[in-house]
Amino acid sequence: MCEVACSAGHFGAVSPALARIRVAKMDETGIDLAIACFSCKEKPCLECPTEALSVGDRGEIVLDSDYCDACGLCAEACPVGAVGFYEEPLFCDLCDGDPNCVKVCPSEALTYETGKEVSLAPFLEVGGTPSQRRVHFAGVMAEPLRKGWAEGRRVDS
Amino acid sequence: MSIYQGSSLRVDLSTQEISRGSTPENGIGGRTWNSVTLLRELDAGIDPLGPENLLCISVGPLTGTEFAATCRIIASAKSPLTGILGDSGARGFFGPEMRWAGVDQIVFSGASEEWKYLYIDNDQIELRDASHLVGLDITDATVQLIDELGDPDLQVAAIGPAGENMVKYAIISCNLARACGRTGMGAVMGSKKLKAIVVRGTKPTRPADPDRFQKACSDLIANIEAHRQFRSRQLYGTTRIMDALADYGVLPAYHYRSAVFEDLEKVSSDALRRDHVVKGKACYNCNVYCSRYNYTSYSEGEGPEYEAQAAFTVKVGGSDLELAVHVSNMVNRLGLDCISTGEVIAWLMECRHEGIISDDDCDGIDLSWGSKEALLKLPELIAHRQGIGDLLSEGTKRAAEKFGTEAKKLTAEVKGLELFSADPRGIKGYGLMNAVNSRGGDHYRGEPMIELTGDEELAMRRVGNPQAAHRLSEEGKGALVNYAEHMGLLSDSMTICKNISCCMDVVDFDLAADAYSGFLGKEISKDDLWLACSHVSQVERDFNLREGLKREDDTLPDRFVNHPIPDGPAEGTTINIHKLVDDYYEVKGWE
Known part of the structure; x- marks a missing residue:
């Protein structure tokens, strides 16, 4: 629902390819993780050859389309695959501080938090495509959850 | 240009040719397209597992849009289990991906000599070698395809060993456990030597009348959230019905020999959630997220829904819920319909209870009520058509013919399709x-x-x-x-x-008409929709009468x-x- 709300909210059309939040789904381990820009400490996406990217007031990455030549390096640079690309890079703009994805999430898995610095340093060297990096990140983040399952933790415990 | 903006693919497995035409204009989408195609193009009396059968897989005009929970594919063909119309739908994420690839319907004809899978990446569409996937269960085949193609975002619909071996109630599964479960569509896919369909699509769906469509989408979400079952469906999914069916006195305990199951508490929806559910799971764009992921000492997987939960406990007279959850995982991987499989096993157990058959008739497998050996071994034997499994893979109606009149009296099927877990x-x-x-x-x-x-x-x-x-x-x-x-x-x-x-x-038909009209930008009334459904109901009747019903x-x-x-x-x-x-x-x- 977060992908749909993001895509529909920004484009009036629906496809996860248009969304700035993407769900990494691993059906064989039961893991789903929605991933959007964390406004991470490292911000490797900012290494933009045409200097089309800057950081906005809320920490969001701002794209100046006039300067962007759609090379896609920013999407390739994100260690967790959180930068979309559909004709041009797609950065989460936080919906002016009231993100659509958070509003529609039925399981309240998404929150909008400010003032929290996230480091993605352990993931900077992860290779592969953006979607492979999303899955890698989700797999690492889910390790404690899966360990809990193996130890007998259940959804209500 | 079709108003549906997509296309219909024709894939001839015999010649390996793929052609692309416009989306069918007759009918609303999904099952209506498929049923019309089958009535029009199939001859009466064909072999459902022969190359002359068609396997149609369709989405509809609202699939992959903002209209909640509109995510299914419908697979249709002449059924090898019943000999009449067969079709079944699967939820999950495959349907939307197919829509985003611009494909509204795929019609498979003929049969391949070698195992193939269909690969769709937007407009790149080709049949590829699947010989390395043969013998893999649905999970392993799906994971293998995702790994070798290097794209975790693609969607796979696959058959397991049951489909390959043309078990008459084999399934086609999306997202590992979202199945076109009923009437043996997986067997038809297997008869064509088609192991899987892989799809990746990025073409957005866009409503023609955004305000009207958006209102219909919001109304649906509001209706769902206001529903008295909203929360219980989030927590329990369809398993919530077990207690109610017990209260109504319609549980099929010991294969319909009793409506009272003494160990209900051990196998209830609460017990399932308490002991085996680790996480909720959703289909595309659905706020009910009624599916659940299970983790047991045997295996893990998505489900079970009520039907598998009840079939492998109450119906077979067993109270080992963890075993039942595992059997549900196992039949999903093997590619068997849990309803038909559960019914076959429960019926066998009743035949044995009545003294109509003995364990020796079934490869020496213990067929007492709730037998762990039977629940673990029979699905494997059925999926691989080994030993007694070969007979059982034909469904209860045909299997009963071998065991005689008394065994036939105990079957619970209509037109060859096994009944659900209720009375x-x-x-x-x-x-x-x-x-x-x-x-x-x-x-x-x-x-x-x-x-x-x-x-x-x-x-x-x-x-x-x-x-x-x-x-x-x-x-x-x-x-x-x-x-x-x-x-x-x-x-x-x-x-x-x-x-x-x-x-x-x-x-209801009003809301559906608003959603259709808003999305397509063409006025479709609720009466139009009702009449379209009435028409297809008659089409399906005509198909079945033609087959001798x-x-x-x-x-x-x-x-x-x-x-x-x-x-x-x-x-x-x-x-x-x-x-x-x-x-x-x-x-x-x-x-």
């Missing part, structure tokens, strides 16, 4: 639905759920008869089943989840008609199926 004697509308619907013994064709509510006002509004709201009443059930059948057809055509549209009753086939097994429920809250109840069918025929205007 039709105590829920008359469901009984009638099982007797008359166009794919044989099945409750999910359209859910006459109103009869479980006691809501006379709703029954009045939907079918003009307040008595239809009562499960033991025989009044108004023809009209109720006709309405439920239309609602099921509408849902299968718009590809919305029937748990939402039919069971929760939060979509007779009025006397529209009935239920003798055990439900002439033998009362022996115990529990509905004790003494039989079902007067002849009266109910007469009522239904009158509503339909059939001779």
